Amino acid sequence: MARAWLSLGANLGDAPANLAEAVRRIGEADGVAVVAQSGMITTKPWGKTDQPDFLNLALEINTALEPLPLLDALQAIEAVMGRERLEHWGPRVIDIDIVAYERLEMDTARLTLPHRYAHERDFVLDPLREIAPAVTEWLTSRRR
Template sequence: MRHLAYLALGSNLEDPAAQVRNAMNALDALPHTRVLKCSSLYRSAPVGYLDQPDFINAVVQVATGLAPHALLDAMLALEQACGRTREFANAPRTLDLDLLLYEALVLHEHGLTLPHPQMHRRAFVLQPLLEIAPDCVIPGVGPAAVVAKACAEQQLVRLDS
């Protein structure tokens, strides 16, 4: 059985645009998983720790036969394979992958909360998400297009289509 999920990708080290594009291909190669849609790439300012380069962000829609935790585990392994280290919160990174939505599942378990608990506050997630899923509804929050209006002051630059 296939489930639709949305994943956020970000990078600000070691050719970030290439890191994000390579990660899109790697996600498509995961077992029982296919990338269906990819957003454009967006440049955004860092959040939290500000003394670092801007990020390149994107969102992909995947169809997967993996359960939510198995998908997250595969994403974390991909981060590690791409050189991700976790020195401190919001540190610069080669690759950051977040599981945003898995169908309409609402889940609060150790290590995994769905929908992603910060996604509705981040223009660098919402704009690329709306590009590929304009009618997306965030369970427990509402239509992504409505909540994105609250993030209008967050500056993003679309890099490609």
């Protein structure tokens, strides 16, 4: 099993319920087990700022899935929950990003690991620091 760290966010509908449902669905996905969950934090939008504030949290998971099948599973959860990709950095019912997968580095058309902007985003780093301080340090030190 590999270890991975996810960042979740929501700012449409009942954001706390959406995050809780996403965590539940992730934990029920084949080949995935939730190891740790941060608390929820409220954050300002990043990139496109004329939208409601987000609620964010981080998860640490164990997974039997390789990175791209894991991405497929997470995007399927987003789709079932009503995620529509209408606007880059726009509002969303749920957003699930793979922040890091072990210490793997990859850059494909579909997935960059570690996440390209994680080291710049407090809404990713603050919850992640709560459950995985060593991973947070690794992300920030390698992207300066």
